[in-house]
Amino acid sequence: MSHQTFTREEVAKNNTEDSLWFIIDSKVYDVTDFIDAHPGGEFVLKQVAGADATEAFYNLHRQEILQKYSSLCIGTISGETPKVIEHNPGDLSVVPYGEPTWLTPQFKSPYYKESHRKLQRAMRIFVDEEVYPVAQECEKDGKLIPQDLIDKMSKKGILHMRIGPGKHMHGVSLMDGVMKGEEFDYFHDLIVAQELVRANARGFQDGNMAGMTISLTAVLQFANNEEWKNKIAQEVFSGKKKICLAITEAFAGSDVAGIRTTAEKTPDGKHYIVNGTKKWITNGVFCDYFVTAVKTDKGLSVVLIERQEGVETEAIKTAYSPAAGTTFITFDKYGLLGLNPLSSGQTNEVDKGPSRIKMLTLHSVKVPVENLLGQENKGMHVILSNFNHERWMMVCSVNRMSRLVTEECLKWSNQRLVFGKKLTDQPTIRQKLAKMISHCEANQAWLENITYQMTLMPYSQQATHLAGPIGLLKMFATRSAHEIADEAVQIFGGRALTRTGMGATIEMFHRTYKFDAILGGAEEILGDLGVRQALKNMPKSML
Incomplete structure (x- = not known):
């Protein structure tokens, strides 16, 4: 903003299309070249030409709009001081009840220490500067979370923090050294969850690695091979691989025990052949790993399935943005279109009319038995954990x-x-x-x-x-x-x-x-x- 000052009389003279100024909160705005671009039409601006438009503006808009078009501000009114508080990245709300009491100066809390306040401040700045603008664009156009934002969150330790306290936090520097991972407790966890929500985009909120927060924990707690577990964790925490939880089905929502997806062991006992579908799976569209509930011979089990031929994902349209990556997943040992079973790798011709013959290659969804999480037929414990x-x-x-x-x-x-x-x-x-x-x-x-x-x-x-x-x-x-x-x-x-x-x-x-x-x-x-x-x-x- 320019530091030039004007009198109200000077502003009043600029009341034509050739020179249209007005005043908002003691600041002078020149909108001469903005008239045609004004979303509300030129007539609204002409109504307040040369006048104080403070009351009219705030009856329709927020301060954020003025900050968005701050380049139009050419100075202030001489002898007057603006009264409206501008928001800067990291700022706390000054609106009563706009923040939980522990973040307000007049109240105290026994739960929060200095590390909690430092983490909150760092998260607030990161969300304001990095997450919010990306979230708003993704929510608008339906695009998935970009890899560069995932990389930034990985570098800051946010992906680690999303899983909650635990051994995976040991040795991790959080938010460029604000605190150590070993200090991370459930109140830090609460802060991360609540600050990320301020991106103010419900679809993107789920699209922002929400599938990871409810699936990677199963790998960390129940993987039967330490080396394999560490490999998966490193890939996901680095942001190079994505993971989601695949439990819900069209026939089984809250009734987890009612799932129909099956996992049958091969004759040599080295693999499971998985067949079935999952529905409403958050992040599934872009994931590489699927922590999947399946029916085995004597009960419920959980296996980690890597994306492969035979694993197909299709976006589901929901009431919010496609940015969530909500998915219908098919694990099909028989291939596409429900054809009769053929051996893996075999082809089949399907007559689609005189002008079309589609060649389909059929692949079983094969999962190594080592990908079992927890014990076979005791997967309910893994799911409930x-x-x-x-x-x-x-x-x-x-x-x-x-x-x-x-x-x-x-x-x-x-x-x-x-x-x-x-x-x-x-x-x-x-x-x-x-x-x-x-x-x-x-x-x-x-x-x-x-x-x-x-x-x-x-x-x-x-x-x-x-x-x-x-x-x-x-x-x-x-x-x-x-x-x-x-x-x-x-x-x-x-x-x-x-x-x-x-x-x-x-x-x-x-x-x-x-x-x-x-x-x-x-x-x-x-x-x-x-x-x-x-x-x-x-x-x-x-x-």
């Missing part, structure tokens, strides 16, 4: 996104003028805001309490004592998201239904919040889990 962390991470995310939506509503209702008054002058709007704030604060407090318990318990105890509470918290957090999305739409009105402009965040949240109510276990399933666990621990004296 990461559910608590997955659901906990989803709570971290949905609650942070709910807070971001609440912050947007606080901003909008404080600046929007209706019938000559701010929206916040209306008691009904204040009641809506009160409900939204209460849900965010209650869920964050419950989340931090559970997170504290996680820091004190080995994973075996977490499974015993926290599966129910985490399930109940996820159920309530996604119910809260429902309430918050509904109230936000009412506050923003028609803007909440458009994907651009002031209501874009609200539209995205309202369109996609239901994903969290289904993924990782539906609300009803998790609520029932929580109650069943409680009933199991009822004292007999109460019977």
